[in-house]
Amino acid sequence: MSLNAQPAASLFINGRPVEGEGDALSVRYPYTGEEIALLHEASLDQVAQACQAAADAQPAWAAMSPVERGRVLTRAAAIIRERNDELSRLETLDTGKPIQETLVADWESGAQALEFFGGLSASITGQMIPLGQDWAYTRREPLGVCAGIGAWNYPSQIACWKAAPALVMGNAMVFKPSEETPLGALKLAEILIEAGLPAGVFNVVQGRGQVGAALTTDANVDKVSLTGSVPTGRRVYAAAAEGMRHVTMELGGKSPLIVFDDANLENAVSAAILANFYSSGQICSNGTRVFLQEGIREAFLNRLAERVRNVRAGDPLDPETQHGPIVNAAQADKIRAAIEAGEQAGARLVCGGPGEGAFVPPTVFADATDDMLIARDEIFGPVMTTLEFYDEDEVVRRANGTGFGLAAGVFTQDLTRAHRVISRLEAGTCWINAYNLTPVEMPFGGVKLSGLGRENSAAAIEHYSQLKSVYVGMGDVEAPY
Numbered sequence: 001m002s003l004n005a006q007p008a009a010s011l012f013i014n015g016r017p018v019e020g021e022g023d024a025l026s027v028r029y030p031y032t033g034e035e036i037a038l039l040h041e042a043s044l045d046q047v048a049q050a051c052q053a054a055a056d057a058q059p060a061w062a063a064m065s066p067v068e069r070g071r072v073l074t075r076a077a078a079i080i081r082e083r084n085d086e087l088s089r090l091e092t093l094d095t096g097k098p099i100q101e102t103l104v105a106d107w108e109s110g111a112q113a114l115e116f117f118g119g120l121s122a123s124i125t126g127q128m129i130p131l132g133q134d135w136a137y138t139r140r141e142p143l144g145v146c147a148g149i150g151a152w153n154y155p156s157q158i159a160c161w162k163a164a165p166a167l168v169m170g171n172a173m174v175f176k177p178s179e180e181t182p183l184g185a186l187k188l189a190e191i192l193i194e195a196g197l198p199a200g201v202f203n204v205v206q207g208r209g210q211v212g213a214a215l216t217t218d219a220n221v222d223k224v225s226l227t228g229s230v231p232t233g234r235r236v237y238a239a240a241a242e243g244m245r246h247v248t249m250e251l252g253g254k255s256p257l258i259v260f261d262d263a264n265l266e267n268a269v270s271a272a273i274l275a276n277f278y279s280s281g282q283i284c285s286n287g288t289r290v291f292l293q294e295g296i297r298e299a300f301l302n303r304l305a306e307r308v309r310n311v312r313a314g315d316p317l318d319p320e321t322q323h324g325p326i327v328n329a330a331q332a333d334k335i336r337a338a339i340e341a342g343e344q345a346g347a348r349l350v351c352g353g354p355g356e357g358a359f360v361p362p363t364v365f366a367d368a369t370d371d372m373l374i375a376r377d378e379i380f381g382p383v384m385t386t387l388e389f390y391d392e393d394e395v396v397r398r399a400n401g402t403g404f405g406l407a408a409g410v411f412t413q414d415l416t417r418a419h420r421v422i423s424r425l426e427a428g429t430c431w432i433n434a435y436n437l438t439p440v441e442m443p444f445g446g447v448k449l450s451g452l453g454r455e456n457s458a459a460a461i462e463h464y465s466q467l468k469s470v471y472v473g474m475g476d477v478e479a480p481y
């Protein structure tokens with residue numbers, strides 16, 4: 001079967017495909033390393049053109065009624081669902097993630113965001129504030145042009161999660177996917193046009209960090225929403241600050257998953273698997289520090305090792321495959337270096353290891369301590385670090401002992417303990433007796449170094465709009481002289 005995934009052109013500006021005038025960008029299928037498309041980055045002029053197209057198109061889009069804007073998004077969601085098979089295959093080629101994942105978790109999650117915000121559109125209102133004779137009201141207005149910058153692990157989902165709330169509020173967007181996974185965003189641009197979005201409202205530019213940097217500081221850009229690592233987040237936030245631009249930062253994590261002695265063992269093991277090995281571990285909210293209370297520790301590790309042994313790794317396009325390759329060789333090397341550091345520091349390898357080529361198997365460490373690299377750094381691969389604990393105060397303190405604050409999970413049958421512990425954890429997105437579920441209805445995002453702003457749910461609306469207050473005088477104006 002041909003793996004050719006060459007798009008009509010590398011960029012999408014003002015409603016049509018445009019070839020990039022910058023450096024070449026080779027797109028490879030992570031499983032075989034084969035080139036599936038050859039794109040070109042946007043030149044800096046083309047970044048400016050895309051932002052200008054967005055600025056020109058935005059006022060008319062914002063002037064449409066909310067229900068009309070919502071309808072475009074809802075139609076786009078329906079088109080995505082009709083083409084889910086074809087889009088999911090492309091997502092698998094772009095990312096290397098197993099087709100059994102991309103069929104249910106990537107474009108489908110994007111469609112849900114478009115559906116959710118499309119439906120919400122017409123019910124977003126301001127406030128009326130009585131002031132006696134006078135009164136005031138508020139209007140929720142668009143920011144203008146929003147820049148979206150994506151990571152490579154969920155490229156199409158990220159594009160939809162950013163585009164849906166931005167567009168529904170009457171903003172225009174210029175989106176730059178990760179240079180590793182540039183294909184899905186181009187499909188989204190085509191689908192939005194087909195669904196009735198006016199030309200110029202959603203544009204795609206391609207490129208590496210310097211294209212992202214040019215986008216962040218373009219004079220037409222009013223907001224930057226980044227999904228990426230903490231170091232990139234620091235740079236983008238600082239660059240955006242110069243123009244007082246709004247930001248949403250969805251950054252990395254090293255999240256704790258705490259399993260108390262009374263937890264349901266099988267469910268806790270299932271959650272730890274979902275929290276570490278789905279998408280070959282390339283998920284920002286992963287619970288990679290699994291704190292096991294001493295009484296459940298041994299049983300948990302035995303059962304986990306037993307279940308992980310059954311994983312089916314292989315060709316991501318095979319529907320039976322559960323574990324795919326790492327996105328590229330550099331990332332696989334980085335993960336292997338972390339595994340080696342874990343072994344050298346004296347942690348016990350329960351299962352897995354460095355693997356070969358593009359594959360790193362699900363890997364579990366035990367007997368780790370908080371100061372080890374495997375317990376401190378985001379590895380962004382299938383590496384779970386388990387740590388033993390004794391009591392609640394201790395585990396809360398240790399779980400919070402990190403600069404990150406994206407997510408956290410607690411497994412216990414004790415209702416009051418579950419809520420008490422969650423309330424003390426420094427994390428933006430938490431789960432009790434579950435992990436890594438991110439429904440569109442629930443706000444998603446981090447605290448501390450993991451970022452600011454929220455995606456999904458009505459909360460995202462606040463991050464893609466600004467409030468105008470209007471005081472209405474109903475009587476005579478009294479001046480002192």
Ligand SMILES: NC(=O)c1ccc[n+]([C@@H]2O[C@H](COP(=O)([O-])OP(=O)(O)OC[C@H]3O[C@@H](n4cnc5c(N)ncnc54)[C@H](O)[C@@H]3O)[C@@H](O)[C@H]2O)c1
Nearest residue numbers: 150151152177178208209212213228229232250251252284
């Ligand atoms: N919190 C979340 O929602 C979430 C989701 C997915 C991934 N992530 C995080 O993303 C990281 C992995 O993704 P990655 O390796 O693609 O991240 P990255 O930080 O290397 O790159 C992210 C994006 O930023 C761009 N970029 C790089 N330098 C830039 C600059 N100076 N100005 C503007 N843009 C720039 C890149 O081209 C890419 O599109 C992990 O840390 C992961 O935790 C977070």
